[in-house]
Amino acid sequence: MRDLAFIAFLAALLATGFRRPFLFVLAYAYIDIVSPQRLTYLLLNSVPISMIAVALAVAGWFVFDDKKDVRVAPRQFLIVLLLGYCFYTTLHADFPLEAKDKWEWVWKALAFAAFLPLTLRTRLRLESLLLFMVLSAASIIIVGGIKTVGSGGGYGELNLMVTNNSGLYEGSTISTVAIAIIPLIVWFTRHGTIFAPDWRVKTFCYALVFACLLIPVGTSTRTGLLCIGLLALLMIRDTKRKFVYLAALGCLGLAAVPFLPSSFTERMGTIKTYQADASASTRLAVWQWTMDYVKTHPMGGGFEAYRQNQIRYEKVAVTEDGGQAKVDRSLEVDKARAYHSAYFEMLGEQGYPGLAIWLLINLAGLFRMEVLRRRYRKPEPGQEWIAPLASALQSAHVIYLLGAVFIAIAFQPFVYMLIGAQIGLDTYCARKRAESAWRPLRKPRAALA
Numbered sequence: 001m002r003d004l005a006f007i008a009f010l011a012a013l014l015a016t017g018f019r020r021p022f023l024f025v026l027a028y029a030y031i032d033i034v035s036p037q038r039l040t041y042l043l044l045n046s047v048p049i050s051m052i053a054v055a056l057a058v059a060g061w062f063v064f065d066d067k068k069d070v071r072v073a074p075r076q077f078l079i080v081l082l083l084g085y086c087f088y089t090t091l092h093a094d095f096p097l098e099a100k101d102k103w104e105w106v107w108k109a110l111a112f113a114a115f116l117p118l119t120l121r122t123r124l125r126l127e128s129l130l131l132f133m134v135l136s137a138a139s140i141i142i143v144g145g146i147k148t149v150g151s152g153g154g155y156g157e158l159n160l161m162v163t164n165n166s167g168l169y170e171g172s173t174i175s176t177v178a179i180a181i182i183p184l185i186v187w188f189t190r191h192g193t194i195f196a197p198d199w200r201v202k203t204f205c206y207a208l209v210f211a212c213l214l215i216p217v218g219t220s221t222r223t224g225l226l227c228i229g230l231l232a233l234l235m236i237r238d239t240k241r242k243f244v245y246l247a248a249l250g251c252l253g254l255a256a257v258p259f260l261p262s263s264f265t266e267r268m269g270t271i272k273t274y275q276a277d278a279s280a281s282t283r284l285a286v287w288q289w290t291m292d293y294v295k296t297h298p299m300g301g302g303f304e305a306y307r308q309n310q311i312r313y314e315k316v317a318v319t320e321d322g323g324q325a326k327v328d329r330s331l332e333v334d335k336a337r338a339y340h341s342a343y344f345e346m347l348g349e350q351g352y353p354g355l356a357i358w359l360l361i362n363l364a365g366l367f368r369m370e371v372l373r374r375r376y377r378k379p380e381p382g383q384e385w386i387a388p389l390a391s392a393l394q395s396a397h398v399i400y401l402l403g404a405v406f407i408a409i410a411f412q413p414f415v416y417m418l419i420g421a422q423i424g425l426d427t428y429c430a431r432k433r434a435e436s437a438w439r440p441l442r443k444p445r446a447a448l449a
Contacts, residue, residue, distance in 0.1 A: 003040040010036065010049065014056065021060025025119050026132045028053035028112065032413045033136035038162050038169075054112060061119050069121060071427040075364055075419070076114045082357045083110040086303075089350055093302025102303035106411045113416035120424025123385070127194055129421055133414065134181050134188070138208055140168055141178050145211030148218030168414065175224030176403030177414055178212040179231050183392035185209055191385040223406045227399050234395045238388070283340045283406070285311040290339065290348040300351030310335040342404035358410060362401060365422045369394035372429060386429060393422050 010027070017023040031037075031050050086106060093099035120126045144160050160169045168174050189197050189205045216224020239245040289309045294300065301308075312333050339345040346355040372390035376383055400415050409415065 006036045006040055014053070017056060017060065021057075021064045022119060022125055022128070024053060024057035024060045025116070026128060028057050029129065029132050029417060030136045032109075032112075032417075033133065033168060034139055035167060035169075050108070054108070057119075058115065061115075065119065066121070067118075069431055070118055071431055073117060073423045073427055075361055075368075075423055076117060078357060078361050078364070079110055079114040079416075079419075082354065082361065083107060083114070085350060085354055085357065086110070089300050089302040089354065092299075093305070095302065095304045095307055098307065099303035105413075106303070109411055109413040109416050112413070113420045116417065116420030117423040117427055120421070120428065123428070124193070126421060126424050126428065127192065129417070129424070130184055131188070131192075131194055133417055133421075134184055134208075137168065137174075137177055137181055137414070138211075140174060141208070141211050141215055144174065144178075144218050145214040148214045167412075170407075171219035172221045172223045172403070172407045173409055173412065175216040175219050175221045176227055176400060176407065176409070177412075178215040179224060179227040180396040180399040180403070180418075182209050182212050182231060183234070183395040185212070187385075187388055187392045191388060223403050226406075227403055230399055230402050231395070234398060238391055282311065282334060282337050285334075286337045286339055287341065287344050290344045294347055294351055298351050300347070300349050300354055303349050305348050306339055307336045309337060311337060339408045341406060342408055342410035345408040345410045361419065362397065365397055365419055366394055368426050369397070369422060372426065376429075386425070389425060393418065393425065397422070 010031075013023060013027045013030070017027060028050065031053050037047075037049060086103065090096075090099045090103045116129075120129065140160050160174060162169055165171075168177060185205050185208055188195070189202045191197070192201065195201045213228065216228060236242055236245065286306065286309060289311055290306075293305070293309075297305075310333075339348060343355070346358045350358070369390045373387050373394065376387040376390070379386060396418060397415075400409075400412075400418070404410065
């Protein structure tokens with residue numbers, strides 16, 4: 001029955017796309033985020049629905065969309081450049097077969113990110129994309145929030161609809177994304193037009209924010225806790241009554257502590273004693289190996305290059321014995337450990353050129369959103385939504401960059417859709433400024449008469 005429900009929904013969504021081709025773009029976004037083919041047993045997992053949706057999206061834009069006001073941003077060229085460079089490193093990868101497997105989904109994420117801004121010509125389209133992104137992620141987040149309330153969760157124990165620990169179904173990744181979309185959810189409570197922000201919409205949005213905050217608790221991920229702290233700091237910028245906000249934040253934090261499950265508090269306690277934790281210790285060792293590796297391989301080793309690493313690291317644990325602290329040291333040996341960081345993922349796989357392009361794409365996004373936020377701080381009538389949206393997109397991007405320090409999500413499709421939305425907002429505003437700045441060189445003949 002669940003398979004039939006997914007098929008009926010996708011069929012209805014794709015059918016409406018033949019009347020409004022932009023809906024093919026939204027259908028692909030939903031498929032790429034939720035991966036419904038993983039949630040079915042027989043039907044969708046045997047059909048290449050992702051390729052069908054993206055083919056329809058590109059064909060619909062090429063045949064039916066109005067292209068007179070299409071603008072191409074420099075970051076789209078950078079994304080295409082990164083795509084080409086990744087293709088080059090894949091051809092010369094240290095592990096050709098494994099690299100080919102990762103390339104098969106990475107090129108789709110990059111190509112769609114470069115294509116997506118071409119379709120975002122109106123505010124309605126931009127808002128529709130962000131709404132689909134938020135609601136698609138919410139389908140996973142709400143399930144995780146409910147299970148957290150019911151069972152308390154635990155590191156590696158919270159089942160987010162599937163047992164496949166990849167994509168947004170991985171604990172640290174969904175924790176980062178859940179916190180990153182909170183500014184966008186808040187934006188919909190104030191400036192949304194598809195669903196007018198009445199009491200029903202606001203109730204759902206605030207409940208979804210609560211579910212987002214529960215995800216790091218349910219997954220017991222330290223990355224999620226750091227992202228929550230960063231979000232709290234970022235929200236100060238757009239808060240008018242800052243002292244009231246800080247006081248309320250402190251009270252809520254103190255009130256929440258007694259309700260946190262022991263699995264979460266114990267896991268968070270390892271932040272201070274990272275040397276006793278195997279996960280944290282291996283991260284540092286792998287990062288050191290990566291820096292040593294690129295000294296002799298400055299162009300990177302291609303996708304999955306980490307498979308050749310062999311690391312040695314020391315675990316240090318401090319225990320209390322009779323009122324005295326006892327230090328236990330043990331030497332651990334491991335190999336083929338993943339990067340556990342998007343920055344080192346790019347460095348090891350794509351070398352210095354790939355890391356530089358990737359950083360430029362991300363930093364340029366932060367810069368352009370800051371430009372829009374300042375430019376529309378005192379908006380004209382009808383532009384009140386632009387600065388808050390630029391601020392929300394910027395905050396979401398900053399939170400992603402923090403989470404990326406500890407997770408290998410350099411090519412996470414959700415983030416590239418977020419970057420596509422940033423570019424779409426930027427080009428939309430540039431086009432509107434150009435239209436408003438245009439004036440005829442000659443007065444009409446009737447006015448002269």
